[in-house]
Amino acid sequence: MSFRQKSKCADGEYNGDENRNRGPSKWSNCRKRGADGSMRSNGDVDSTSTSDLKKSNPTHKHPDNRPVSFTTPESGGPVSRCTDWGSEVETDEMRTSVRRDMQRYRRRILTADFGPRERTNSSGSSDSRDSPVPGEGMEDDEEVLMRRQKQINYGKNTLAYDRYIQEVPKHLRQPAHPKTPNKFKKYSRRSWDQQIKLWKVKIHAWDPPAQQGSELQAIEEVDLDDIMDIELDFPELDSDASAQPVKVTKAPSSQLDTCHGTPSKMIKMEASVDLDMV
Amino acid sequence: MPTSKMDNPNEDYKIQSFDLETQKLLKTALKEPSAVDLEKVSNVIVDQSLKDPVFSKEAGRICYTIVQAEAKHNGNVFRRNLLNRLQLEFKAREETRLRSRQEWVCFVTFICNIFDYLKVNSMPMVALVHPVFDCLFRLAQPDSLNNEEEVDCLVLQLHRIGDQLEKMNSQRMDELFYLLRDGFLLQEGLSSMARLLLLEILEFRAGAWTLSDTAQKYYYSEVND
Numbered sequence: 001m002s003f004r005q006k007s008k009c010a011d012g013e014y015n016g017d018e019n020r021n022r023g024p025s026k027w028s029n030c031r032k033r034g035a036d037g038s039m040r041s042n043g044d045v046d047s048t049s050t051s052d053l054k055k056s057n058p059t060h061k062h063p064d065n066r067p068v069s070f071t072t073p074e075s076g077g078p079v080s081r082c083t084d085w086g087s088e089v090e091t092d093e094m095r096t097s098v099r100r101d102m103q104r105y106r107r108r109i110l111t112a113d114f115g116p117r118e119r120t121n122s123s124g125s126s127d128s129r130d131s132p133v134p135g136e137g138m139e140d141d142e143e144v145l146m147r148r149q150k151q152i153n154y155g156k157n158t159l160a161y162d163r164y165i166q167e168v169p170k171h172l173r174q175p176a177h178p179k180t181p182n183k184f185k186k187y188s189r190r191s192w193d194q195q196i197k198l199w200k201v202k203i204h205a206w207d208p209p210a211q212q213g214s215e216l217q218a219i220e221e222v223d224l225d226d227i228m229d230i231e232l233d234f235p236e237l238d239s240d241a242s243a244q245p246v247k248v249t250k251a252p253s254s255q256l257d258t259c260h261g262t263p264s265k266m267i268k269m270e271a272s273v274d275l276d277m278v
Numbered sequence: 279m280p281t282s283k284m285d286n287p288n289e290d291y292k293i294q295s296f297d298l299e300t301q302k303l304l305k306t307a308l309k310e311p312s313a314v315d316l317e318k319v320s321n322v323i324v325d326q327s328l329k330d331p332v333f334s335k336e337a338g339r340i341c342y343t344i345v346q347a348e349a350k351h352n353g354n355v356f357r358r359n360l361l362n363r364l365q366l367e368f369k370a371r372e373e374t375r376l377r378s379r380q381e382w383v384c385f386v387t388f389i390c391n392i393f394d395y396l397k398v399n400s401m402p403m404v405a406l407v408h409p410v411f412d413c414l415f416r417l418a419q420p421d422s423l424n425n426e427e428e429v430d431c432l433v434l435q436l437h438r439i440g441d442q443l444e445k446m447n448s449q450r451m452d453e454l455f456y457l458l459r460d461g462f463l464l465q466e467g468l469s470s471m472a473r474l475l476l477l478e479i480l481e482f483r484a485g486a487w488t489l490s491d492t493a494q495k496y497y498y499s500e501v502n503d
Contacts, residue, residue: 085365086358088405096399157352
């Protein structure tokens with residue numbers, strides 16, 4: 001299983017740089033992989049010219065003459081740089097959960113293909129349009145799925161989400177209610193990240209009352225026309241949950257009115273982002 | 279010495295050894311984890327496990343319950359703190375052993391108990407496999423084999439989690455048992471009790487982590503002639 005990027009300690013942080021091709025840096029000759037994730041041979045443009053090295057040979061030495069064994073061995077999946085047990089176990093748990101979810105999802109797709117469409121009540125990504133878009137298949141890259149699952153977990157590990165699921169059982173949900181994005185569908189990175197953002201903003205409507213007051217104040221003070229990117233901090237009651245800043249790009253001010261419910265402007269804007277999101 | 283997981287219907291977490299205020303803290307943690315300082319709770323539990331041999335054998339239970347309670351709301355602060363604290367203690371294990379054999383033995387008992395109880399999606403925690411083996415290997419060293427307290431701890435853990443450990447890494451289990459055979463056969467000055475314990479565990483594993491009826495009678499029957 002390949003992993004494209006060695007994940008960092010603060011794994012939850014949004015790293016928008018991942019897919020940007022910066023071109024060779026001065027360190028790129030030390031990297032085992034190119035920017036696109038593929039293994040590098042010595043014939044790469046990025047590597048230093050050491051003409052006596054063999055090409056594409058598993059026993060070749062790296063440009064700086066390190067033996068192959070010196071590099072990080074391929075592991076079973078994305079590995080956190082931090083080797084603290086807490087993180088290791090969390091990652092392990094996420095990986096096994098993602099694999100298990102994948103099996104379930106595959107089964108569900110198969111039964112959806114062959115049987116009449118059913119509305120499932122199971123927890124997990126229950127999308128009534130579960131059958132994959134023809135020609136696209138489902139997302140099965142474990143690294144991607146784990147990253148997405150982590151983002152989903154951040155959203156779910158909030159008081160607001162707790163209150164939301166208690167208040168609105170699944171069978172009573174309307175299209176305008178927050179709906180967890182389906183991690184198994186193929187989306188571009190930007191599309192997915194945007195869905196997550198919007199989903200989390202929607203969830204904030206269920207913040208405990210004390211928060212909503214301060215939240216409104218923050219919105220009124222900010223003049224959106226002048227600012228490209230603003231971060232609104234929605235402080236959480238429980239100290240352990242990470243206070244996820246919500247990044248809001250320059251957008252119609254109606255986007256921030258979610259606390260009052262979901263005005264029609266908001267729904268229209270979502271629809272233009274991604275038809276599948278609802 | 280024979281062990282079995284205690285499924286006490288009264289959910290006795292053996293917290294009587296704590297002072298009353300701490301008992302209250304723990305009881306709250308069991309029901310409403312978000313209402314307490316979970317880092318403090320994990321430290322309290324680990325500290326006591328290192329001091330109290332009885333608690334160290336069953337502390338996994340209370341940890342399990344707190345983890346489950348927190349997981350209901352997608353939290354895992356307690357588990358994270360517990361594991362990282364455990365990791366610190368693991369790193370310092372050699373010093374601990376020099377300072378106090380009892381504390382060392384309590385630590386091993388506790389980490390094995392955590393391995394037993396805290397599963398991840400019904401599987402043992404992979405992150406703990408090597409550390410647990412490291413501890414058992416240490417217990418199989420000559421200086422530890424000469425100490426009955428440590429031999430007793432070693433065989434206790436193997437009884438409780440040996441089969442699970444073997445499934446996770448059979449090669450290391452094989453290597454551990456090479457050491458145990460060597461110890462049994464070659465180590466001078468081994469007490470008869472230690473030899474008995476080692477022989478029993480050798481037979482136990484050879485029987486796929488269970489004793490035959492005759493062996494059971496031999497080792498555990500109270501009637502000796």
